[in-house]
Amino acid sequence: MSGFAARPLLSRLLRGLTHPQVNPARLLSLARPVLSFKDVSSYSLRSHTCGELRAVHAGEDVKLCGWVQFQRKQLFVTLRDSYGVIQLVLPQDKNHADIKQMLAHLPTESVVCVQGVVQLRPIGEANKTMCTGDVEVAVSKVEMVNKSKTLPFQIRDFFQVNEHLRLKHRYLDLRGSQLQHNLRLRSQVIMKMREFLINTHGFVDVETPTLFRRTPGGAREFVVPSREKGKFFCLPQSPQQFKQLLMVGGVDRYFQIAKCYRDEDLRQDRQPEFTQVDVEMSFVDQRGVEQLIEELLQHAWPDGKGTLNLPFPRMPYKDAMEKYGSDKPDTRFGMELHDVSDIMRSSGVTVFERLLKDSPGNSVQAVNVKQAALHMKNKDVEKLQESSKQTQPKGLSVLSVLPGGEVKGPMAKHIGAPCRNALLQELQAEEGDMLLLAGGEHLKTCELLGRIRIECANILETFGVQLRDQDVFNFLWITDFPLFLPKEDGSGWESAHHPFTSPHPDDTDLVFSHPYKVRSQHYDLVLNGSEIAGGSIRIHDAELQRYILEEVLKEDAAVLHHLLEALQSGCPPHGGIAIGLDRLMAILCKAASIRDVIAFPKSHAGHDPMSGAPSPLTDAELQPFHVRVQPESS
Amino acid sequence: MSGFAARPLLSRLLRGLTHPQVNPARLLSLARPVLSFKDVSSYSLRSHTCGELRAVHAGEDVKLCGWVQFQRKQLFVTLRDSYGVIQLVLPQDKNHADIKQMLAHLPTESVVCVQGVVQLRPIGEANKTMCTGDVEVAVSKVEMVNKSKTLPFQIRDFFQVNEHLRLKHRYLDLRGSQLQHNLRLRSQVIMKMREFLINTHGFVDVETPTLFRRTPGGAREFVVPSREKGKFFCLPQSPQQFKQLLMVGGVDRYFQIAKCYRDEDLRQDRQPEFTQVDVEMSFVDQRGVEQLIEELLQHAWPDGKGTLNLPFPRMPYKDAMEKYGSDKPDTRFGMELHDVSDIMRSSGVTVFERLLKDSPGNSVQAVNVKQAALHMKNKDVEKLQESSKQTQPKGLSVLSVLPGGEVKGPMAKHIGAPCRNALLQELQAEEGDMLLLAGGEHLKTCELLGRIRIECANILETFGVQLRDQDVFNFLWITDFPLFLPKEDGSGWESAHHPFTSPHPDDTDLVFSHPYKVRSQHYDLVLNGSEIAGGSIRIHDAELQRYILEEVLKEDAAVLHHLLEALQSGCPPHGGIAIGLDRLMAILCKAASIRDVIAFPKSHAGHDPMSGAPSPLTDAELQPFHVRVQPESS
Known part of the structure; x- marks a missing residue:
């Protein structure tokens, strides 16, 4: 009080x-x-x-x-x-x-x-x-x-309570002004989105089923036994198929605040059920969808959060990976990646020289962590090394910049003066900066340094160096993703996003000859380093869809027969997008977790400490569904 | 075209x-x-x-x-x-x-x-x-x-296609103007409701979880196995507990267009997933909720459907049962029930005389089916008899009114003239009318004749007698329901609606002495003979709630410990309602079934003929959830 x-x-x-x-x-x-x-x-x-x-x-x-x-x-x-x-x-x-x-x-x-x-x-x-x-x-x-009994914690905002206790008594936590604010803002933002979509642009709010058939590759779908022995519904991860079928059905402009389900290990920003603003349009191209979303966000943007300048900047996937080592770059701060392969090719540093000679697919990347040498302790650098070694056994090469352009670090004694000077110049290094270098397969190295870039920002902010302003909202479209990626086990190709994504119009022919070269018409919207929306222009040609499913992805197209048949039945060109509402609201509310913008979230472990869900059921309770819990031995 | x-x-x-x-x-x-x-x-x-x-x-x-x-x-x-x-x-x-x-x-x-x-x-x-x-x-x-292939049916509204084929190719059916209209009207009605609730009256749109713990008595809940062996979520039948907890949490005015689940044999107007407009308010009384809903419907009422006159009429449950033999009477036509017990007590008709003597709880009820003798054939009457005998082995007594006040029918020769004349006068019978009488336990007899009243209307309408105007919208509040009903097996009491319903303020003391006499603060909203909304003022006193759960209903209150604890933690008085959106829209769209106002409904049998859901899963697919299909022998 x-x-x-x-x-x-x-x-x-x-x-x-x-x-x-x-x-x-x-x-x-x-x-x-x-x-x-x-x-x-x-x-x-x-x-x-x-x-x-x-x-x-x-x-x-x-x-x-x-x-x-x-x-x-x-x-x-x-x-x-x-x-x-x-x-x-x-x-x-x-x-x-x-x-x-x-x-x-x-x-x-x-x-x-x-x-x-x-x-x-x-x-x-x-x-x-x-x-x-x-x-x-x-x-x-x-x-x-x-009359109230004595409560397990007080309804005071400054009172720190552990999250488990707060979740167990969520009804008390909700009384606090922060959650009250978050839930009310969420309701308002959604309402403004509806006004924009329905009242101004004629979108139709359509509810799609959540009891659906298992989709191919739906490894993380919840299953729901039916009363027909051996038959199951699934809770879909998104209304993807339904929204495309609505386009075939002439709904033309669909949207829904859709509940989606994903059964997975819960990370900081995941919940088993989550909400997306789901949009699909017929007779639209990529820029049309992007523009819709830009103006939608501008319209729904809460008072006091500044104004959004349109259009949002755009960056091809490749550039994002090479500049930020991430397909969701946080552009609120610099510390971009620099390709220093040419500099390191004859640097005297054997490890880099050798890997660059080994394969043209390798590169050496560097990041200048400005003024890090003034703040970071040895243990911070060790933490970065440890983290690096998860994907790159050789770890990072670290150089601290000393007065007069001297450098310090394990690599310092091997590196020749011309190389050192070129490096300092490329990275615009000054006294107190810390240079981090890594080498290896090009994209993987970029990814590694992209991750390290964020970890450095996290560390520096604990020292009070403010790099990421929470009142700044940097939107960025990432475009031109690859359509296919090699499978982890090298056995073939998988969709970078989903198999319904349309190839880039300039690359359609490559689908049949060089699928790995095909860019897609997928687009992600990134806000302050978080992917808050993703969508694509979809394939509306049945033959192309069938070819991609069967010939490129080697999947059984039979389970998608209804979709393929729909594409043959006069399917308009269409595309759409889904905004991750929980994540967007978490950023707007400056919440540490999406749990703080959801009325009754599950815990980290996927539990509801309040009701005790999930809970055991008896055999009798399971009987109508013809399932039983696996015996211990199996 | x-x-x-x-x-x-x-x-x-x-x-x-x-x-x-x-x-x-x-x-x-x-x-x-x-x-x-x-x-x-x-x-x-x-x-x-x-x-x-x-x-x-x-x-x-x-x-x-x-x-x-x-x-x-x-x-x-x-x-x-x-x-x-x-x-x-x-x-x-x-x-x-x-x-x-x-x-x-x-x-x-x-x-x-x-x-x-x-x-x-x-x-x-x-x-x-x-x-x-x-x-x-x-x-x-x-x-x-x-280019479209040849379609399984043409997109023409006058083209009659069987429903299975339409559902299998729902994306084609959606192109027809009727479904286009229904889905668009649904979207508009919901939007107007949102504007009224959020923009005008400050309600907060809150999403509540659909992965929840099984509720006591939740026999028709779908179960969802989790990845924790032997532990299950359930898909709730309504957000009832969450909306009450939101009140405890100070959300004050909550609403949600809520997806609800009920795993049951599908009747004409049921779907395994359905949608309700879910509302809850703190610091409100029964009339407050009713008035909110009246004005909400008035605001959201579509153009061209007339205007709604407020307030809606009200009728206590007892009156509805005695006048219409139903707690959801269709008041668009008359043919009300008449209690003719006093007339039949010494009528000469032994069967009625005897049952009235047997028990003061018995009664004889009569309905005058106006002009039915002019239209109905013997087989129609036989159909009514058959239907009656499902609940009343003796069936109906049928009297046709002849010219000059004579009557015809099996009972005619037993019935004395004074009794006959009294009957004709009570029922305002004229030549050509058909009088239907039944006797037995009072409420059951009313129910029987209420059902017969509707069946007669159905039959008469096949002969072109228009009794129920589809352009008339008769709303009616039904109030003063009993709080408890005897269990089917006579072993005790169960809630007439749900255990969180508050007793009528005048009857609170009776809870402890004569629970069967207690009226509740439950209210149903009936439209043209369909229950389209139901709600109540809830119990906000933990001790009363515990008493009702444990002492009256003999249930295990432990599974509701979180709710009981919430009631002890400063719970405001609160109440709410849920509108069955699918049914409301079906009436507004003059649709024969709620399937016609849902984009992708399940069939009668609970199937999705388009995707083939529900579908079999392999043991490997079930493995992560630690369940298996029961072996054949069990």
Whole structure:
């Protein structure tokens, strides 16, 4: 309960319930409009919300409902509802001793309904840090609605509670102002998106089924046994097939706030069920979809978060990998990758010289971590080395830049002066900088240094070097992805995104001759280093789709017969995108995790500590579904 | 393709591609605004939609994309998109022979993009039955986008296709104007609801989880095995617990268009997944929720469906049962039930006399099926008898009213004149009416005749007697339900709705003494004989909730420990409602089944004939979930 100003108690005591003198000039200056345009007291037992009372309400008889937040010396109670807090003044006369007795002694977080008159606080006693700080309500009637027990933690924002306890009592955590803000902002952003899509651009909100058939390669789909023995539904990872079928069905402009499911090891930013803003359009090209999303985000962008400049910048996948070592680069800070292969080819550093000679597919990449030598300790560098060695056994070569252009580090004594100078120049290195080099297969090396670049930023920020401004929103389209990638085991090709992605129009012929060279019409939208949306122009030609499924991907096209048949039935050219709503909201709310923008998230481990889900079922409960838990031996 | 008027072909041939004379007066009169306020061609490859072209567009070069709907004599092609149809005129000069060749011979339902100039049709050749019938587009360029194969059925609304085939090729069925209309209206109604709830009344759209813990008594919940051996999620039948927890969490005004799941034998109006408009408010009473819903429906009510008069009428459950024999009465027609116990007590009809003597809980009920004797055949009456005998072995007593107040029927010879006259007067019977009587336990007899009342209406309507006007919307609140009902097996009590329903404030003490006498604060909203919404004021007192769970319902309260604990943690009084969106939309769209207002419904049998869901999974696919299909022997 921040900002509760100290004030002279005696004068208050003497004043009792009489109205204070009203200073008309002050009244006028405080006649601010009520914060919300919404009628949040309609159909309600209250006449006003706690948060809306202002000087203009002085003299009004009001009915308020809320939670007892704070009690002070049997004189004042702070009452909170979902819209703010107001100070209640307890009656001090004997006739109302019962009111005072009840309100002063109720456990905090108990629920009451009170009636009383709004009065201006005495001159000089207003609390400027409270929206309602000019007034208070002299209570004349009270109804105790629900007495609270002692809670496992307090509803105070500055109170740090471990996340498991917060999730177990999520209904209490939700009362805090941060989650209240996040959930309300989420609702507003979605509503603005709907207005833009439906009211302005004629999109149709269509619900697609979540009980569907298993899709090929759907390894992470939840299964749902049906009452037909041996037959299962699956919870789809996205409405991909349905949205394409809607295009075939002439819906033309579809969107849905879609619940999606992915059964996987939960990482920081994953939940088994998550939400995407799912969009698909017929008769559109890549730039059309991109422009729609740019203007959608601009329209839905919350007040106070700056304005978005359109169009968003664009970067081909290849450039992103070579400049940032990532297909979702955080462009809020520099420290870009530099290809120093030519410099290192005859540097005297044998390891680099050798790997560059070994294969034309190898390269040496370098990053200049500005001023890192001033901050980073040995253990930080060791951490970076350890992390590097997960993908590159040789790790990083580290050079600290000393005064006068000297360098320090394991490699320093091998490196020739011309090479050293060329390196310093290429990386625009100055005293205090730290140069990190790695070599090996080109893309993998870029990826490694891209990862190290982010880890360096994380480390430097712990030292107070601010690299990534949370109030800056850097959007970036990544385009021209490869359509196919070699499978991990080298046995063939797999789709870089999904098998319905259309090849780049310039590369269509290459599908049949050199599939690995084909660029796709896939596009990702990156915000501050997070992929927040991804989509593509889809294949609308049945023959091309069949060829890619059967001949390139070597998949069984039979399970997708309905889609192939649909493509033959007059399928319009179409494309779409899905925005990861949870992640977008987490960035907008500056939340550490998407769990903080979801009302009832699962824990890290995929559990609901509140209800205890998932939970055991008996054989009898499983009987109708004709399944049983595997016996121990299997 | 209705309304394609015949027209002189020769004049068209001679005219070729030259622009016809424009009659300025005619141009003015046709300058109607484009139908939609929405910019449905934004971000698109088309410049206009097929449906929007009017005389004012004459002379404009347009780009259109759509489906070939109809071809006539190598002269004209009707092009359809999601917004309407337009006539294309094919070029007849040799330089454009390729255009003519392609468009005239493409299979219908192929997709093309065309470019051309809008021209007025010659004077006298406008087609007034088409929105775009004043103009046509002279094609100068065409791109064949997708050639359609021969389709399993034609995209014509008058074409009757069996439902299985339609579901198997749902993407084709969706192209028809009926499903297009239904899906678009659904999207609009939901959007208007959102505007009312969010923008006007400050509700917060909160997504609640669909992977949850099994609830007690959740016999029809789908189960979802997790990767933790032996542990399962369930797909909830409604967000009931979450919405109550949101109230405890101070969200205050929650709503969600919620996907719900119920694993049950599919009846006409059921789907395994369905959608409800889910609402919950804190600090509200029953009338507050009712009023919110009334004004919500009034706001969202589609144009052309009349206006809703508020408030909706109300009827206690007991009255509905006694007047209509149903807790969801269709009040669009009369034929109410009459209690004729007093008349039949000494009627000479032994069966009725005896059962009335047997128990004070028995009654005799009668319905006057107006003018039924003029229409119904013996076999219709036999059908009613058969149906009655499902619940009442003695069936119905049937009396036809003859001229002069005589009656005919098996009972006629037993019934005394005073009794007969009293009966005719009570039922306001006239010549040609048919009186149906049944006796037995009071409520069961009412229910039986309520069912028969509807069956009679169904039969009479097959004879062209219109009883139920599809353009009339009769809303009715049913209130004062019993809180508990005796279990089928007589072993105790169960909740009439759900265990979180609050008792009527006047009956709270009876919970502890005479639970069967307690009325609840549950309310149903009935529209034309369908329950389209149901809700209640909830219990917010932990002790009362625990008592009802443990002492009245004899359930294990432990699985609901989180809810009971939440109620102890400062739970506000709260209540809510859920609108069955599918059913509401089906009534608004005059659809025979909710399947016609769902984009991709399951069939009667719970299957998706398009994808083949549900489908078999291999042991390997089930392995990660530690379940297997029960062996044949078990």
